[in-house]
Amino acid sequence: MxxxxxxxxxxxxxxxxxxxxxxxxxxxxxxxxxxxxxxxxxxxxxxxxxxxxxxxxxxxxxxxxxxxxxxxxxxxxxxxxxxxxxxxxxxxxxxxxVYDQSLNLRAVIEPVLKDLAKETDEDAMFEIRENDSRLVLLRSDGQQRVREHVMVGTLLPLDVGAPGHVLTRFANGPGRHTGEDLIIDSFGERDPEIAGVAAPVFGPGSRLIGSLCVTGTITRFHNKEHLRAIRAAVMRAARQLTSSLGGEARSIFP
Structure with a gap:
């Protein structure tokens, strides 16, 4: 800065x-x-x-x-x-x-995930990179009967799905991307019936901490109004977490 x-x-x-x-x-x-x-x-x-x-x-x-x-x-x-x-x-x-060890990611992220799941009525997850995979670190379930059943602790492919693209594309920081440019959608990449919207969460020095994601069925996500609302909610939540975790939220998510 x-x-x-x-x-x-x-x-x-x-x-x-x-x-x-x-x-x-x-x-x-x-x-x-x-x-x-x-x-x-x-x-x-x-x-x-x-x-x-x-x-x-x-x-x-x-x-x-x-x-x-x-x-x-x-x-x-x-x-x-x-x-x-x-x-x-x-x-x-x-x-x-000292900062890294004292920071309780669960305490910071879980309330945001719960609010995001409630607002979108879809599943909300936070994933981090684990070598050449992505790890589902935290999740909060929505109220939909038909949804993706992925447990906390599950390892998923890094090269498919919106969260994986976020973790690879922004591994070295946001670069020149800001706001909506940081939001990534995926449709049927890992599962032909599942879609997702993900955004990066950054910490101090624009260090990538993880990927915030909302997932649901392709049928629901093909509804343009629903998808637009999810993208906006994901960006707000990513901005909130970036700010809470010490990142430059105002410049990254203006």
Whole structure:
């Protein structure tokens, strides 16, 4: 995520900490905000950023950056490479591990699945990639008598079905796709009588977490109004989960 450049006037206010009458508390908050903006200036494919590039991305003077980077280095949030470039430090990886281990996917996803199944009156599932297959991690049944009977824990082919296409197509993030471009439909690929609508769910750094899917009979999904309503519901649910799991929901699902 590239931080929007700030004006030189705004930047200049950040260098007034020593002036008489300055509000120490406000300046402290501003320093924290600047430090966070530096950290979020790093992007997924960055192998290291020069001071000039960090200045361009944040809009901060190099003198301001050097002071903040020194503090971030002291606390291992940033590391400096031998060639002078900067990377995120080891503490960021550690915090990511803490976040992953503390996050209870079931507690976050199950309520959304239940609401989605109730809204669409179809089965809702959340699937993740398991090597060359997809695993049904969680599901919530709709009220239809005729439906797909797939148990939690079932391994399904990765190369067929809407959830499988989502897990392969967006394995490296959404790319330039946003909103409805992320929704994938499938009709009779794995089972000739079953259709599905799926969307990706992303976490921090646009990392793909899994695929959210609604399935039902082809007969019901051929109803254009019903299909349109399902697609809209799936996108709303995917946006909600992406936001809850730390992803950039506003930009991915505008």
């Amino acid at each position: 590239v931080v929007k450049n700030r004006s030189s006037h705004e930047e200049g206010r950040g260098d007034m900490a020593s002036e008489p009458g300055s509000d120490a508390k406000a300046l402290g908050v501003a320093s924290v905000q600047r430090a966070l903006n530096i950290l979020t200036a790093f992007q997924v494919n960055d192998s290291g950023l020069t001071l000039a590039e960090l200045s361009r991305r944040t809009g901060y003077y190099k003198s301001t950056l050097l002071r903040l980077l020194a503090t971030l280095q002291d606390h291992r949030f940033v590391s400096k490479l031998p060639d002078g470039r900067y990377t995120l430090g080891s503490i960021v990886f550690y915090l990511g591990q």
